[in-house]
Amino acid sequence: xxxxxxxxxxxxxxxxxxxxxxxxxxxxxxxxxxxxxxxxxxxxxxxxxxxxxxxxxxxxxxxxxxxxxxxxxxxxxxxxxxxxxxxxxxxxxxxxxxxxxxxxxxxxxxxxxxxxxxxxxxxxxxxxxxxxxxxxxxxxxxxxxxxxxxxxxxxxxxxxxxxxxxxxxxxxxxxxxxxxxxxxxxxxxxxxxxxxxxxxxxxxxxxxxxxxxxxxxxxxxxxxxxxxxxxxxxxxxxxxxxxxxxxxxxxxxxxxxxxxxxxxxxxxxxxxxxxxxxxxxxxxxxxxxxxxxxxxxxxxxxxxxxxxxxxxxxxxxxxxxxxxxxxxxxxxxxxxxxxxxxxxxxxxxxxxxxxxxxxxxxxxxxxx
Amino acid sequence: xxxxxxxxxxxxxxxxxxxxxxxxxxxxxxxxxxxxxxxxxxxxxxxxxxxxxxxxxxxxxxxxxxxxxxxxxxxxxxxxxxxxxxxxxxxxxxxxxxxxxxxxxxxxxxxxxxxxxxxxxxxxxxxxxxxxxxxxxxxxxxxxxxxxxxxxxxxxxxxxxxxxxxxxxxxxxxxxxxxxxxxxxxxxxxxxxxxxxxxxxxxxxxxxxxxxxxxxxxxxxxxxxxxxxxxxxxxxxxxxx
Numbered sequence: 031x032x033x034x035x036x037x038x039x040x041x042x043x044x045x046x047x048x049x050x051x052x053x054x055x056x057x058x059x060x061x062x063x064x065x066x067x068x069x070x071x072x073x074x075x076x077x078x079x080x081x082x083x084x085x086x087x088x089x090x091x092x093x094x095x096x097x098x099x100x101x102x103x104x105x106x107x108x109x110x111x112x113x114x115x116x117x118x119x120x121x122x123x124x125x126x127x128x129x130x131x132x133x134x135x136x137x138x139x140x141x142x143x144x145x146x147x148x149x150x151x152x153x154x155x156x157x158x159x160x161x162x163x164x165x166x167x168x169x170x171x172x173x174x175x176x177x178x179x180x181x182x183x184x185x186x187x188x189x190x191x192x193x194x195x196x197x198x199x200x201x202x203x204x205x206x207x208x209x210x211x212x213x214x215x216x217x218x219x220x221x222x223x224x225x226x227x228x229x230x231x232x233x234x235x236x237x238x239x240x241x242x243x244x245x246x247x248x249x250x251x252x253x254x255x256x257x258x259x260x261x262x263x264x265x266x267x268x269x270x271x272x273x274x275x276x277x278x279x280x281x282x283x284x285x286x287x288x289x290x291x292x293x294x295x296x297x298x299x300x301x302x303x304x305x306x307x308x309x310x311x312x313x314x315x316x317x318x319x320x321x322x323x324x325x326x327x328x329x330x331x332x333x334x335x336x337x338x339x340x341x342x343x344x345x346x347x348x349x350x351x352x353x354x355x356x357x358x359x360x361x362x363x364x365x366x367x368x369x370x371x372x373x374x375x376x377x378x379x380x381x382x383x384x385x386x387x388x389x390x391x392x393x394x395x396x397x398x
Numbered sequence: 399x400x401x402x403x404x405x406x407x408x409x410x411x412x413x414x415x416x417x418x419x420x421x422x423x424x425x426x427x428x429x430x431x432x433x434x435x436x437x438x439x440x441x442x443x444x445x446x447x448x449x450x451x452x453x454x455x456x457x458x459x460x461x462x463x464x465x466x467x468x469x470x471x472x473x474x475x476x477x478x479x480x481x482x483x484x485x486x487x488x489x490x491x492x493x494x495x496x497x498x499x500x501x502x503x504x505x506x507x508x509x510x511x512x513x514x515x516x517x518x519x520x521x522x523x524x525x526x527x528x529x530x531x532x533x534x535x536x537x538x539x540x541x542x543x544x545x546x547x548x549x550x551x552x553x554x555x556x557x558x559x560x561x562x563x564x565x566x567x568x569x570x571x572x573x574x575x576x577x578x579x580x581x582x583x584x585x586x587x588x589x590x591x592x593x594x595x596x597x598x599x600x601x602x603x604x605x606x607x608x609x610x611x612x613x614x615x616x617x618x619x620x621x622x623x624x625x626x627x628x629x630x631x632x633x634x635x636x637x638x639x
Contacts, residue, residue, distance in 0.1 A: 033480035035487075035620065035627030039450075040474050042467075043538050046529030106527025106547040113507040113526050124530050125506035202500060202606065203536035282624070342538040343491065343602070344474065346629020 037345040045338035045350055048357045050104035052330045053365045054097055055194060058131075059220030059326065060227055061094035062187035065138055067224055072145045073180030075173070081242035084382055085231040087142055089224060092372045094138050098131060100365050103356070123197040130193050134186035141179035144172055146380055153381045160379060191217050198333070205278035206337045211264050218257045219326045225250040226303070226322025233316055235377045240312050247311035250322055254304035257325070261300070282340055286347065292332050299325040437515040438581040438611070439554050440588050441568070442599075443490050445616040447575035450475050450488035454567035454576065461555060461566035465545050470552040471567050476627060478618075489621050490576065492567070493518060493539040493552035494602065494610030501531035501540065510549065516581075516611055517556050522548045536606045554578070581611070591615070 064086040070076040071083025102108045114128035151168030154161045195213025202208045229246050232238055268276035283289035303321035306314050339347050352358045455472045464470055471492035478487050499518045502510050509524035510531050520531075525548035532540040532549060543550035555565035563569070568578040579588035592599055592613065600617040601610040620626070 033478060033620075035625060036477040036479075037625060037627050037629050038475040038477050038486070040629070041469050041472050043532075043541055046532035046542055104528075106529070106542050107525065110524075110526045113509075113524055117507045117524060119503075119506055119508040121503035122506040122530065124504065124528060128506060200504070201533050203534055338533075341624065342536055343624055344538070344629065345625045345627040
């Protein structure tokens with residue numbers, strides 16, 4: 031017997047995780063993936079990776095320093111953040127994350143300092159108004175220490191990648207989030223975004239060498255291929271396993287024109303930079319970098335904001351227009367402004383290229 | 399009318415309405431003060447008796463100072479067309495005070511907890527407002543209170559229950575659709591209903607295995623989970639935003 035149900039009266043629920051959460055997951059993802067990309071050239075002195083890894087280290091610092099600001103801003107009671115450390119609950123992945131974040135940031139800063147200290151000392155010798163600061167921070171080359179701290183930062187980055195993925199994955203109430211593939215999707219899109227950021231930074235503050243660009247674009251194409259593969263596995267699971275969370279999630283959104291548009295946008299955001307990066311690893315300029323960053327951000331926006339548009343008990347969708355204030359658009363612009371400020375400060379203080387940079391020294395000397 | 403005067407009148411009304419019950423229950427509770435954990439509070443909602451008047455919604459808002467456009471409880475209302483007939487279907491919703499509450503383990507600071515008497519409560523002084531519990535609740539029963547900036551939800555009116563009163567929504571329900579009581583007491587109304595009408599009792603989203611302490615009589619299975627229907631979302635302040 032056919033029947034139809036019309037919802038006459040229901041209530042809306044505002045998203046508990048505002049666009050700040052998107053910004054946090056975007057930035058921390060870019061940071062831990064950039065940290066991993068920095069290791070071959072900076073910690074292990076692989077000559078082919080020198081330029082790419084230094085730009086990745088810059089990306090890890092910019093995004094890593096900005097991410098906690100976005101995270102604190104997403105708390106309704108940011109002044110109570112100390113409760114994370116005074117009363118941690120071991121059953122919560124978020125509580126573990128509160129410890130992983132300072133561990134990661136601390137090890138990232140130590141690793142970056144150890145790696146860049148010789149550059150700062152060399153730059154201090156050239157004088158200028160920043161010479162006292164550079165002298166203070168500068169030091170001798172300690173390749174062994176850089177490698178050790180690089181490994182430590184990698185462990186911390188892996189913990190951050192683990193907690194950010196699992197924290198969302200365990201939310202059984204949201205089938206879209208409750209998939210074992212989500213941590214891998216977060217990690218893969220984070221790497222794609224980090225490579226895109228390195229391409230962008232190389233154009234803005236790096237040596238802008240064709241070899242570096244080709245290396246990054248080839249890596250981007252492979253990473254985006256992995257993103258596509260994980261997406262295909264998600265769809266296969268949704269279609270083949272009717273009781274799976276993937277199937278439930280697909281059933282929830284399949285009839286929505288907005289979600290169909292979202293899916294198309296996500297597919298285009300992944301496939302277009304993949305094709306360009308693979309077909310033209312050199313000469314694509316900023317394009318693949320910007321598109322890869324868009325793919326990483328878009329994925330998180332769809333998961334977090336789109337996911338919270340789906341009522342858990344009611345019919346239809348919650349309507350969440352983007353607020354213009356700090357909890358919405360202003361927050362997004364503000365975070366971008368913070369990243370830009372950090373970029374300016376770090377590129378002013380630290381010589382990423384040029385005579386004072388380790389980039390001008392022979393590879394053998396770096397690894398010595 | 400200014401706010402303080404309105405609040406004063408509201409308090410007068412509250413005290414007046416609750417006084418006889420409070421006095422009677424208070425006397426009883428003072429004589430036999432039960433130990434913490436001696437109760438297991440639960441609610442039975444008889445869907446067939448709900449007329450969708452939203453008196454419970456309003457009583458809850460007034461009792462608990464729930465901010466505008468937020469709800470600890472409400473009656474979702476549907477139009478069901480079937481076999482040439484159109485009927486209304488009302489479903490009161492609130493926190494299910496689960497025995498296996500998904501909101502508790504995710505709280506990073508232990509601010510959300512299962513009280514000894516069965517209620518799932520939030521320590522508003524400890525809550526950091528991270529919203530993780532809001533995400534974890536499968537019933538959309540939680541929200542971030544815009545005024546206190548902490549997680550908020552139904553408490554079964556624990557402050558009233560401790561004073562020997564019924565939750566505000568139960569006391570105000572004109573159809574007697576909400577029945578509140580103690581599952582630890584075999585003679586309580588809720589215990590008797592659960593025992594005598596076992597086959598008619600259902601809970602929302604049983605597949606989530608949350609073991610709710612809000613039970614429904616006459617629950618249409620089409621409304622036990624996410625409702626598959628045409629949406630007509632109504633937000634009371636949407637026009638003012």
